[in-house]
Amino acid sequence: MSRKTVLAAIAGGVITAFVLTGCGRAATSGGAVEAGAPVDNGPATGTVDVWAMGTEGEKLPELVAKFEKENPDADVKVTAVPWQDYAKKIETAVASGSTPDATLVGSSDLASFVAGGGLEPVPAGLVDVDSFYPGARSSTEIDGATYAVPWYVETRVLFYRKDLAQAAGAKAPTTWDEFTPFAKALQAQGAKWGFSVATGAPYTWQGVLPYLWQAGAELTDAERSKFTFDSKQGLEGLTRYQSLFTDGIASPNGPVNLGEVEPKFVSGEVGSFISGPWEIGLLNQAGGKKFLANVGVAKIPAGPHANTSYIGGGHFSVFKDAKNRDGAWKLIRWLSKPKTQTDWFTISGDLPAAQSAWESDVLSADPNLAVFREQLKNAQNAPAVTTWTQVGALVDSEAEKVAKRVSTPQEALAAIQAGAAKIGTGN
Amino acid sequence: MTSIVANRGGDPARRRRTLVAWSFCLPFMVFFLAFGLWPVLASLLMSFTDIRSRDLRTPVNVGFVGLENYVTLFDDPTFVRALLNTLYFVVVGIPVTMVISLVIAVALNSGIQRLKGFFRVGYFAPVVTSIIAVAVVWRYMYQGDGLINGALAFVGIHGPDWLNDPVWAMPAMIVMAVWRNFGIPMVIFLAGLQGVAPELHEAASVDGASRWRSFRSITLPLLRPTTLVVAVLLSISYLQFFEEPFVMTGGGPLDSTISIGYYAYEQFGFGLYGLASAASYVLVLVIALLSFLQFRLFRTRS
Numbered sequence: 001m002s003r004k005t006v007l008a009a010i011a012g013g014v015i016t017a018f019v020l021t022g023c024g025r026a027a028t029s030g031g032a033v034e035a036g037a038p039v040d041n042g043p044a045t046g047t048v049d050v051w052a053m054g055t056e057g058e059k060l061p062e063l064v065a066k067f068e069k070e071n072p073d074a075d076v077k078v079t080a081v082p083w084q085d086y087a088k089k090i091e092t093a094v095a096s097g098s099t100p101d102a103t104l105v106g107s108s109d110l111a112s113f114v115a116g117g118g119l120e121p122v123p124a125g126l127v128d129v130d131s132f133y134p135g136a137r138s139s140t141e142i143d144g145a146t147y148a149v150p151w152y153v154e155t156r157v158l159f160y161r162k163d164l165a166q167a168a169g170a171k172a173p174t175t176w177d178e179f180t181p182f183a184k185a186l187q188a189q190g191a192k193w194g195f196s197v198a199t200g201a202p203y204t205w206q207g208v209l210p211y212l213w214q215a216g217a218e219l220t221d222a223e224r225s226k227f228t229f230d231s232k233q234g235l236e237g238l239t240r241y242q243s244l245f246t247d248g249i250a251s252p253n254g255p256v257n258l259g260e261v262e263p264k265f266v267s268g269e270v271g272s273f274i275s276g277p278w279e280i281g282l283l284n285q286a287g288g289k290k291f292l293a294n295v296g297v298a299k300i301p302a303g304p305h306a307n308t309s310y311i312g313g314g315h316f317s318v319f320k321d322a323k324n325r326d327g328a329w330k331l332i333r334w335l336s337k338p339k340t341q342t343d344w345f346t347i348s349g350d351l352p353a354a355q356s357a358w359e360s361d362v363l364s365a366d367p368n369l370a371v372f373r374e375q376l377k378n379a380q381n382a383p384a385v386t387t388w389t390q391v392g393a394l395v396d397s398e399a400e401k402v403a404k405r406v407s408t409p410q411e412a413l414a415a416i417q418a419g420a421a422k423i424g425t426g427n
Numbered sequence: 428m429t430s431i432v433a434n435r436g437g438d439p440a441r442r443r444r445t446l447v448a449w450s451f452c453l454p455f456m457v458f459f460l461a462f463g464l465w466p467v468l469a470s471l472l473m474s475f476t477d478i479r480s481r482d483l484r485t486p487v488n489v490g491f492v493g494l495e496n497y498v499t500l501f502d503d504p505t506f507v508r509a510l511l512n513t514l515y516f517v518v519v520g521i522p523v524t525m526v527i528s529l530v531i532a533v534a535l536n537s538g539i540q541r542l543k544g545f546f547r548v549g550y551f552a553p554v555v556t557s558i559i560a561v562a563v564v565w566r567y568m569y570q571g572d573g574l575i576n577g578a579l580a581f582v583g584i585h586g587p588d589w590l591n592d593p594v595w596a597m598p599a600m601i602v603m604a605v606w607r608n609f610g611i612p613m614v615i616f617l618a619g620l621q622g623v624a625p626e627l628h629e630a631a632s633v634d635g636a637s638r639w640r641s642f643r644s645i646t647l648p649l650l651r652p653t654t655l656v657v658a659v660l661l662s663i664s665y666l667q668f669f670e671e672p673f674v675m676t677g678g679g680p681l682d683s684t685i686s687i688g689y690y691a692y693e694q695f696g697f698g699l700y701g702l703a704s705a706a707s708y709v710l711v712l713v714i715a716l717l718s719f720l721q722f723r724l725f726r727t728r729s
Contacts, residue, residue: 087696095483112698115481200679253591256677257566386481390697397505400681 035124035145036318036329044074044330049100049323051090054083056104056152056314059348066343067334074327087112094118099319101328105148107139107313108382108392114142115386115426119317121145123329127336135311136353139381148315149332150353152344155311155379156210157371159279160272161265162296164189172298176214176240179301183249186271195244196261196273199254200400205382205392206310207274208399212237213380214303220383220425227383227391227420230413233305238409240303242402252403262286274300276312277351277372297371311379313353351376386426394419474705480698489701496705506706508682509690512597513710516686517665517717520601524661525654528609532616533642547617554610562674565603566590590676593683600671600684608664612657619653620646655725662717666710687713 044067052060057080064076079100081089087109093099094116105113113119122140127149129137136150160172160182168185183194198204212219217233220226228234244250255261259282264270266287283295300309316332318325334340341352342360351372352358358373382388398416401407407415474496476489500506531550535543553561568574569589576586589599623646631641669688672678678685678693687710694703 091480091483091698095486097484112480115479115698117481117484200681201677253588253680256590256679387697390699393693393697397682400679404681406681 036121037123039123039126039326039329039333043071044327045071046073046324046327047075047077048102048327048331049077049079050328050331051079051081051086051100051103053081053086053104053106053314055348056350057081062347063335063340063344064331066340067331070334071330074331076331090118091116094319094321097321099321101322101324102316102318102332104151104314105317107136107150107311107315108388110139110148110315110317111142111384111386111426112389113317114147118319118321119147120320120322120325121147122149126329126333131338131355132336132353133311133355133376133379135376135379135381136313136315139311139384140315142384142386148317149336151314151316151335152341152348152350153311153313153353153376154276154278154351155372155375156206156274156276156300156309157375158272158274158298158300159265159283160296160298161186161191161268161294163294164191164268164271165296172296173301174299174307175302176304180243180247180249183271184247187249189271190268191271192269193251194249194271196264196270197241197244197250197254199245199252199403200396201254201256202396203392204254204399205395206312208238208241208395209382210300210308210310210380211240211303213308214300214305215240216303216305220385224383224385224425226425227417229420230417235409235413237303238399238402238413241399242405242409245403245405252405254403266291274309277349280368281349297368299371299375306378307375309375309379311376311381314350383425387423390423391420394423470704471708473701474708476701478700480700482700492701496702497709499702500705500709505682505685506687506690509685509687510709510713512682512684513666513668513686513688513713515597516601516604516668517662519598520604520665521658521661523601524605524609524612524665525657527605528612528657529616529650531609532613532620533646535613536617536620550613551610553607556607558607558670558674561603561607562671566675569599591680593681596676596680596683600668600675603675604665604668604671608661612661615653615657615660616650619650623649651725655721658721658725659718662721663714666714666717 050060050064051057057078060078060080061076064078068074068076083106086106090099090103090105090113094113099118129140129146132150133153135155136153140146140148140150158172164186165172165182168189170182170185173179173182179195186194198207209219212229212234215233215237217231217237218228219234221228245252261270261273261275262279262282263286265273265283280292280295284292287294300307316335318328318332322328335344336354338352338354338357338360341354341357342362344350345352345357346362351369352363358364363369363373382392385391395416398407398412398419402409402412475491475493477492477495478486478489482489535547535550570576571586571588571591573589575589579586587595589595627645627649628641631645636644667688668686669692672684672686672689673692676684678689687706691703691706691710694700694706
């Protein structure tokens with residue numbers, strides 16, 4: 001065959017492929033999604049194939065051994081998947097139809113998986129949704145149906161150098177107005193920066209949006225059908241974020257990589273920052289057990305509206321293509337029980353999503369955990385819309401412009417609103 | 428068709444041989460079509476549709492949108508920035524890499540007599556290191572008070588905060604990429620240099636040519652085909668510039684190190700498969716164009 005014939009053949013093939021596959025978007029069937037079919041109360045049977053990420057994946061087998069003891073006919077197979085790129089793995093599994101039965105899902109990613117269409121709604125009456133923290137529960141509700149059961153939660157609180165604060169005679173701040181002099185006092189005690197916050201790295205929005213919430217902003221309308229970033233409160237929040245840099249409290253070149261802030265906090269270069277429950281372990285690694293005595297933990301300083309923090313965490317979902325659907329839901333029901341969640345805390349240190357699990361002795365004794373418990377009462381999740389990954393990335397890049405003073409908060413907020421409106425909520 | 432085949436392959440033994448030959452080729456053909464050609468075509472098709480993550484379970488139930496994805500791309504200032512950044516990286520990075528690898532190859536070929544093996548291994552080592560491990564070290568070196576600024580301060584230059592400065596982040600990426608990539612061109616040049624007959628240099632020196640003159644008039648012209656190979660290989664890998672921003676800067680600060688590859692990766696992450704495929708095909712087009720130009724430029728004049 002000559003070269004021309006080959007090209008013609010390929011071109012022909014492409015066109016035929018288009019015609020044969022009958023490309024064209026069929027009208028999507030609207031209507032409310034119902035809850036999944038109910039699951040009985042009998043013991044679980046058969047093999048349950050579960051994916052779990054990161055440390056959770058490594059430690060989960062220890063927990064589910066108890067489930068297997070209570071359900072002798074069930075065999076739980078846990079596959080540990082790294083958090084990096086787990087989303088692509090799940091999407092690939094859904095596309096090829098060869099999914100496990102259940103998977104752990106990061107709370108802010110759930111909506112985009114629901115959009116992929118691979119997840120089954122939670123069966124009616126499987127768990128009491130009101131037993132979980134409201135922020136955790138609301139991130140499982142997408143398009144009027146519930147697609148996951150909360151398992152563990154995490155929220156962000158203020159970590160500060162207690163030794164520097166004491167030397168300055170400063171108390172942990174409770175409001176925005178108290179926070180600025182507090183951070184400056186830490187700087188007077190030798191910290192180069194009184195505070196550290198992300199400025200443009202992926203997931204910067206988790207540090208920025210709480211300021212908007214603290215000022216009282218609602219980021220979407222009640223139906224989650226359109227974004228409403230450009231409110232007076234939104235502007236107040238973003239202006240507050242910029243003031244961290246204009247006041248010289250925080251570096252406009254915030255941490256880009258995980259593990260960047262801890263050594264600086266230990267060395268005293270950074271006086272305070274906001275992070276989650278895993279931070280105590282990381283600071284123990286970076287500074288040693290002795291250093292932990294210098295670490296103060298406090299609730300997020302309140303803005304004009306509230307002291308709202310970000311809530312994230314892990315949920316469990318079941319795939320539509322699951323081979324052992326009933327077994328998977330039974331396992332998830334067991335995992336969401338307060339007693340199981342307390343056991344899981346002792347194994348992993350993950351904070352229980354079920355509120356009553358916090359009554360147990362192991363959780364109520366620790367003073368640091370008490371701060372997290374208080375903060376969880378006022379913690380909000382990212383808007384549960386299917387396009388959130390994209391909108392979040394937009395917030396990241398506009399926040400960077402605000403931090404580096406390339407944009408004013410007004411310009412950035414207008415750009416976020418315009419971009420988010422163009423992307424849409426997917427509803 | 429049948430009549431032609433019948434005429435040509437009238438001899439049954441011959442026809443059998445053809446059949447056997449094709450059956451030997453078949454396993455390769457099947458694998459090539461399924462895993463080589465089909466993904467390439469499928470992603471080209473995807474770039475003309477509005478496929479997103481929600482269509483994963485029904486990949487043919489998507490709308491055909493023509494060139495809309497490509498229009499969206501060029502309307503997006505971030506993509507235009509990514510395109511310009513990629514060209515900047517290529518236009519500066521390739522000549523620098525080629526000159527450095529050629530100089531070192533020449534030095535290894537004729538200059539350095541002792542410890543030749545040691546230097547060869549040393550210069551090649553960056554190629555086989557893992558980018559993740561190396562990125563950690565380079566990040567430390569690029570810090571405001573890091574090794575590089577320390578060295579610069581020694582000669583009285585106040586260095587910038589490399590990775591946080593929108594102007595200097597890209598040069599920092601280029602330096603790192605050159606360091607990581609000059610090993611392979613160096614080896615190719617070395618092979619090319621060893622193919623230059625020493626008699627030619629002897630003849631030139633008898634004619635009274637200086638070493639520089641004989642390098643320019645003998646070595647360089649004879650290295651033309653080698654240079655072409657190096658240029659094409661480098662432009663393919665440099666246009667796919669992705670790992671450095673991915674591990675070092677996340678495309679920042681202020682999009683100053685975002686590349687087409689990184690942009691496409693982000694769009695895949697958002698589930699916008701159509702747009703991401705379109706961005707990838709813009710990259711394919713640029714690679715094809717640049718390779719074509721290079722073939723023109725370095726073609727041996729006969």
